[in-house]
Amino acid sequence: xxxxxxxxxxxxxxxxxxxxxxxxxxxxxxxxxxxxxxxxxxxxxxxxxxxxxxxxxxxxxxxxxxxxxxxxxxxxxxxxxxxxxxxxxxxxxxxxxxxxxxxxxxxxxxxxxxxxxxxxxxxxxxxxxxxxxxxxxxxxxxxxxxxxxxxxxxxxxxxxxxxxxxxxxxxxxxxxxxxxxxxxxxxxxxxxxxxxxxxxxxxxxxxxxxxxxxxxxxxxxxxxxxxxxxxxxxxxxxxxxxxxxxxxxxxxxxxxxxxxxxxxx
Numbered sequence: 311x312x313x314x315x316x317x318x319x320x321x322x323x324x325x326x327x328x329x330x331x332x333x334x335x336x337x338x339x340x341x342x343x344x345x346x347x348x349x350x351x352x353x354x355x356x357x358x359x360x361x362x363x364x365x366x367x368x369x370x371x372x373x374x375x376x377x378x379x380x381x382x383x384x385x386x387x388x389x390x391x392x393x394x395x396x397x398x399x400x401x402x403x404x405x406x407x408x409x410x411x412x413x414x415x416x417x418x419x420x421x422x423x424x425x426x427x428x429x430x431x432x433x434x435x436x437x438x439x440x441x442x443x444x445x446x447x448x449x450x451x452x453x454x455x456x457x458x459x460x461x462x463x464x465x466x467x468x469x470x471x472x473x474x475x476x477x478x479x480x481x482x483x484x485x486x487x488x489x490x491x492x493x494x495x496x497x498x499x500x501x502x503x504x505x506x507x508x509x510x511x512x513x514x515x516x517x518x519x520x521x522x523x524x525x526x527x528x529x530x531x532x533x534x535x536x537x538x539x540x541x542x543x544x545x546x547x548x549x550x551x552x553x554x555x556x557x558x559x560x561x562x563x564x565x566x567x568x569x570x571x572x573x574x575x
Contacts, residue, residue: 417541421462426491428533428552429455429571431498435529435564438522441507443515446481448505450474450529452556452566453498458491466490468547469536474503476529477514481505525560526567548575 433452440446454472458465470486482503491497510518521527533552538545554571558564 414544417544421460421541423463423539423541424459425550425573425575426465426467426535426537427455427457427459428535428550428554428573429457430531430554430556430566430569431455433529433556433558433566433569435527435558435561438518438527438561438564440515440519444509444512445507446476446505446510446515446518447507448481449561450482450503450505452501452503452531454486454501454533456491456497456499458493458495461493463539463541464490464492466538466540467535468538469534471534472501472503473532473534474505474529475532476510477517479508479510479514481508481510522560527558527560527564529556529558530554531556550575 430452433450435448435450437447437449439448456467466488467486467490468488470488472484472486473480474482474484482505484501484503486499486501489497518527531552531554533554535550535552536547537550538547550573552571552573554569556569557567559567
């Protein structure tokens, strides 16, 4: 080593060590478990517990703090086999009910059922007299005409009640025996109705006496019938109501002058 080199080695440039600036290491961010409150939140909650007012910085931190949501997956449950069996049975029942309704509708549209008709062709009034101004006695007979207008259906009258009225006052009642009618069949039944000591209001009694003297007596017939219709294996029943108004001459030879009848369900 030369002298120059030795001098340079012990020169101040080499004798004094160089100083390098030290950069501070970054401060690690505070870590806390997810879902647990942060230290700042703990401070805020502690201050709230002590009824201390919050500073604007703390309120800002609370507003900007992200909300952590947790989704818990649902566990699938197996459907009970009894529930499946009940659902299948209900579906089959609904299908059968729909098919039955469609079949019934088709049958009704093809057959076009009609209501039987109640009418009268003849009537006679042989007796009317008053035992007192309020009690009436009478003898009345008429021919009941039942007609089945259906071309493909048979009907049966299961319950028949016929009532005789004068001026809205019931004066006689008759019950007929059940019977059946084939397609387009007509049945005539003689109905004999007797009134014995039937009470009449004074206005109705005075009206009856006036009609007898004028040779024009008006009676009203009301019939209530329960009709049964059979369509193969299908059958149904309904109530039928017949109304007739008759105008006759006075007894003892009371004959039918005019009449009007209607039948409805």
